[in-house]
Amino acid sequence: MEITSVSYILFVLLSVLVYWNIPFKYRWYILLLDSLIFYFVNAQAYTFLYIIISVASVYGATQYFESGRKNRKAVLILTLSINFIILVLLKYTNLFIGTVNYLCHENIETVSWYASLAISFYTLQIISYLLDCYWNVDYVEKNPLKLLLFTSFFPLMVSGPISQHAQLAPQLFEPSEFCYARIATGVRRIAWGIAKKVIVADRLAVVVAYLFKDPDTFSGVWVMIAAVLFVVELYFDFSGCMDIVIGVSECFGIALVENFKAPFLSRTVQEIWQRWHITLGLWLKSYVMYPLLKSQVLLNFGSACKKKLGKKAGKKVPVYAAMLVVWLLMGIWHGNSWKYVVGEGLWFWFVIVMEQILEPFSSKLRKVLHMGEDSKIWRMFQCGRTIILFSIGMIFFNSTDLPAAIYMLSKMFVISDCVTPFNLLINNVGTEFGGKSALWSMGIICALQVFVDVKTYRNESAQEILLHFPIAVRWLCYIGFVYLIILEGVFGKSSFIYFGF
Amino acid sequence: MRKFYLKVLLMALIVYIPVVTLNYIIDPAGLYNSKIRENAVAALNMGNIIESPGDMDEGEFQKEMISSTSQKIDTVILGSSHVMYIPFEDDNCYFAGVSGAHLGDYYGVIGLLDYYSIKPKKIIIGVDPWAFMYSYDKSRHTAMQNYAIYEHNLLFDDTKKEEKKEKTDFEKLEEMFSFAYFQSSVKNLKHKGIVYYLNGSAQEVNIVNDDKPAEKAKILPNARRIMEAKGYKTVDENNLIAQKAIDANHIHQLGNGIKEINKNNFADFEKLIVYMIDNNIEVELYLPSWYPKIYEYFEDTGSYVGVFELETMIRELGKKYNIKVRGSYDPSLCNVKEEDFADWLHLKPEKMLDNYNVVLQLE
Numbered sequence: 001m002e003i004t005s006v007s008y009i010l011f012v013l014l015s016v017l018v019y020w021n022i023p024f025k026y027r028w029y030i031l032l033l034d035s036l037i038f039y040f041v042n043a044q045a046y047t048f049l050y051i052i053i054s055v056a057s058v059y060g061a062t063q064y065f066e067s068g069r070k071n072r073k074a075v076l077i078l079t080l081s082i083n084f085i086i087l088v089l090l091k092y093t094n095l096f097i098g099t100v101n102y103l104c105h106e107n108i109e110t111v112s113w114y115a116s117l118a119i120s121f122y123t124l125q126i127i128s129y130l131l132d133c134y135w136n137v138d139y140v141e142k143n144p145l146k147l148l149l150f151t152s153f154f155p156l157m158v159s160g161p162i163s164q165h166a167q168l169a170p171q172l173f174e175p176s177e178f179c180y181a182r183i184a185t186g187v188r189r190i191a192w193g194i195a196k197k198v199i200v201a202d203r204l205a206v207v208v209a210y211l212f213k214d215p216d217t218f219s220g221v222w223v224m225i226a227a228v229l230f231v232v233e234l235y236f237d238f239s240g241c242m243d244i245v246i247g248v249s250e251c252f253g254i255a256l257v258e259n260f261k262a263p264f265l266s267r268t269v270q271e272i273w274q275r276w277h278i279t280l281g282l283w284l285k286s287y288v289m290y291p292l293l294k295s296q297v298l299l300n301f302g303s304a305c306k307k308k309l310g311k312k313a314g315k316k317v318p319v320y321a322a323m324l325v326v327w328l329l330m331g332i333w334h335g336n337s338w339k340y341v342v343g344e345g346l347w348f349w350f351v352i353v354m355e356q357i358l359e360p361f362s363s364k365l366r367k368v369l370h371m372g373e374d375s376k377i378w379r380m381f382q383c384g385r386t387i388i389l390f391s392i393g394m395i396f397f398n399s400t401d402l403p404a405a406i407y408m409l410s411k412m413f414v415i416s417d418c419v420t421p422f423n424l425l426i427n428n429v430g431t432e433f434g435g436k437s438a439l440w441s442m443g444i445i446c447a448l449q450v451f452v453d454v455k456t457y458r459n460e461s462a463q464e465i466l467l468h469f470p471i472a473v474r475w476l477c478y479i480g481f482v483y484l485i486i487l488e489g490v491f492g493k494s495s496f497i498y499f500g501f
Numbered sequence: 502m503r504k505f506y507l508k509v510l511l512m513a514l515i516v517y518i519p520v521v522t523l524n525y526i527i528d529p530a531g532l533y534n535s536k537i538r539e540n541a542v543a544a545l546n547m548g549n550i551i552e553s554p555g556d557m558d559e560g561e562f563q564k565e566m567i568s569s570t571s572q573k574i575d576t577v578i579l580g581s582s583h584v585m586y587i588p589f590e591d592d593n594c595y596f597a598g599v600s601g602a603h604l605g606d607y608y609g610v611i612g613l614l615d616y617y618s619i620k621p622k623k624i625i626i627g628v629d630p631w632a633f634m635y636s637y638d639k640s641r642h643t644a645m646q647n648y649a650i651y652e653h654n655l656l657f658d659d660t661k662k663e664e665k666k667e668k669t670d671f672e673k674l675e676e677m678f679s680f681a682y683f684q685s686s687v688k689n690l691k692h693k694g695i696v697y698y699l700n701g702s703a704q705e706v707n708i709v710n711d712d713k714p715a716e717k718a719k720i721l722p723n724a725r726r727i728m729e730a731k732g733y734k735t736v737d738e739n740n741l742i743a744q745k746a747i748d749a750n751h752i753h754q755l756g757n758g759i760k761e762i763n764k765n766n767f768a769d770f771e772k773l774i775v776y777m778i779d780n781n782i783e784v785e786l787y788l789p790s791w792y793p794k795i796y797e798y799f800e801d802t803g804s805y806v807g808v809f810e811l812e813t814m815i816r817e818l819g820k821k822y823n824i825k826v827r828g829s830y831d832p833s834l835c836n837v838k839e840e841d842f843a844d845w846l847h848l849k850p851e852k853m854l855d856n857y858n859v860v861l862q863l864e
Binding site for chain 2: 180485487
């Protein structure tokens with residue numbers, strides 16, 4: 001059940017109608033039932049067992065914490081191990097086998113285990129709950145079915161956002177009033193997300209796939225064009241998915257955390273990662289980076305660095321070391337290939353560290369050029385530089401494997417003809433892309449997204465503006481927008497890039 | 502709450518009334534209005550020659566023809582448009598070719614023949630390289646896809662695949678609400694205009710008296726096609742179009758390259774051949790020649806080596822099962838010239854027959 005499909009919309013509509021028409025104490029049962037239906041329609045039924053094991057182990061551990069008995073740490077480590085072993089076995093066995101085969105010239109067969117739906121997302125979510133309970137910053141859920149709902153809440157079972165129990169559970173289980181305005185907001189958000197996916201992302205995907213397929217022809221500046229277009233595709237795909245997910249939750253009166261906040265207006269790569277897949281970054285910061293920085297190992301390492309390198313550098317080095325661990329995990333989380341470890345992990349760690357080290361030089365350069373911190377040209381330069389550096393990392397994401405990504409990057413430094421590849425592109429993907437009307441509709445959505453992003457960057461709501469229009473104009477906009485989606489969207493061709501992570 | 506219900510209902514009506522109405526009336530794949538197809542098939546079964554209706558789904562047409570035929574069928578020829586026009590003398594030859602046929606369409610036609618217990622003495626398959634770019638369950642003409650799966654089940658005893666052969670009523674109903682189907686409906690409507698659909702032109706079948714090329718393409722009672730007169734181009738025109746395709750590095754159906762033949766798909770093809778031989782059906786394979794300029798391009802660039810690989814594989818298959826292999830992708834081997842082509846892809850029908858009659862003795 002694709003979340004851009006009519007069947008999903010009907011499923012949500014029916015659920016919303018039932019949800020708001022029954023007494024509040026039963027409402028979460030409806031959500032649980034919906035979540036189970038969504039799961040079994042979209043995944044291999046037996047893989048639900050992995051979710052049950054995760055929930056059971058975490059439930060047992062948190063009850064143990066609650067009982068105040070000793071050996072809390074041992075129980076925590078045991079529960080973390082159970083959850084991570086499931087994740088690692090299901091997602092990374094083939095990476096391990098592939099690496100052994102490559103290094104030892106073996107021919108061990110890869111496995112074809114199915115992971116449960118959204119395993120990379122819900123595992124982090126339930127582990128955050130486990131750790132919060134361990135640190136006594138969240139309350140312990142008494143009802144295991146409620147914990148199951150928190151873990152498998154169906155809008156989140158696509159691609160997150162990774163939610164915290166303390167933020168989500170009260171909304172799932174406490175009474176709330178039907179609010180038409182919230183549902184309308186949710187519906188608008190769903191429509192917006194669908195438009196981003198079917199009008200922009202799916203059409204760009206055709207161009208991006210073509211450019212990535214043949215780096216020999218599309219070399220030089222085309223490599224960068226391909227990389228930037230992929231980032232735009234990924235943004236419209238993933239943020240479109242988030243819009244739908246957040247919109248659907250809103251229809252149930254549940255506000256989820258935002259996962260994107262105008263990333264392309266970021267001035268540094270560090271900032272872009274605070275605005276792109278926000279919940280993953282926050283999770284890694286809260287549950288890996290901070291505990292690491294407070295760990296005895298890094299504290300001792302920090303002291304040693306201060307003695308040897310001086311106060312300033314000694315302070316920075318342990319932070320960079322913790323960041324290295326975080327970024328390696330970020331890479332590993334993304335998938336069972338070394339391309340993610342290098343592209344999504346090491347590359348971004350390197351760039352962020354370099355950004356911090358070179359910051360004084362960057363400030364000096366700005367002063368030499370007589371530009372203020374808020375100078376538009378300087379700002380545009382920073383945004384452009386950030387997008388390019390970010391896109392280079394994403395070449396790894398979209399390449400078939402690590403050697404393919406490195407080969408493509410090497411092709412960036414080739415001087416190439418611009419016209420012939422352009423003609424090739426137009427001739428070969430023009431029809432599949434959809435012609436002028438597709439280009440126009442894509443332009444409209446992209447322009448609207450720029451507007452939404454600017455508003456979001458300023459912490460303003462783009463939807464509010466729509467509400468100021470007279471009702472007739474507003475409805476004309478709605479109908480026009482819906483028909484734009486219907487006539488120009490690409491339906492039933494691809495799922496979301498992060499679906500199945 | 503009432504406001505919410507009302508607005509949901511209003512939006513649903515605004516969206517779905519035009520979608521359902523247009524999908525039903527325009528019906529680009531002929532799911533709901535099979536009248537044009539039924540009329541065409543009825544006219545053909547009565548021995549008439551008809552003008553080819555533009556809106557007809559070729560897969561549905563083959564289904565209707567094969568399921569309703571009462572004529573004696575000794576030979577069935579299947580494949581792409583490269584075989585749809587060959588002027589065979591044999592009266593009991595049935596043309597089951599569909600445009601751009603994939604492996605799934607070969608399977609689909611054989612599945613249809615099996616399902617309706619039609620057992621010809623001979624089956625000729627016009628084999629195109631693009632056919633192996635898709636697996637057996639990805640028929641280009643989706644109307645035949647379920648018959649392809651049916652046939653595959655029959656051959657491989659694969660119980661995993663469902664054995665349904667028709668789109669269920671529920672699937673048809675689903676399609677009525679489909680936005681993708683709506684997009685096709687709008688495209689057809691733009692192309693033909695509302696009057697075409699409202700005055701009943703979409704349902705009419707024109708019976709004609711002769712099989713000479715005319716303004717519109719024609720279909721003979723044995724489903725052989727007659728090219729429309731404007732389908733015949735000059736050598737200069739053909740060279741120009743071929744050059745454009747070469748410049749774009751995009752050759753019809755093959756895209757920007759076919760570097761190898763998918764072994765699984767070829768194995769499925771072989772299985773189909775063995776099945777026919779085991780059922781005492783004589784099999785012949787025909788390799789339609791490519792336009793000389795295009796074939797030269799295949800030889801010059803390394804991107805289309807799959808075409809050469811396939812010819813070798815087909816000839817080896819011929820040797821292995823003692824099957825006659827006719828024609829050759831290489832036009833020079835069949836003495837085919839540019840002027841023998843109607844357009845840059847298709848030989849003129851009589852030249853198709855000459856091409857088919859070439860049996861090379863290659864070592």
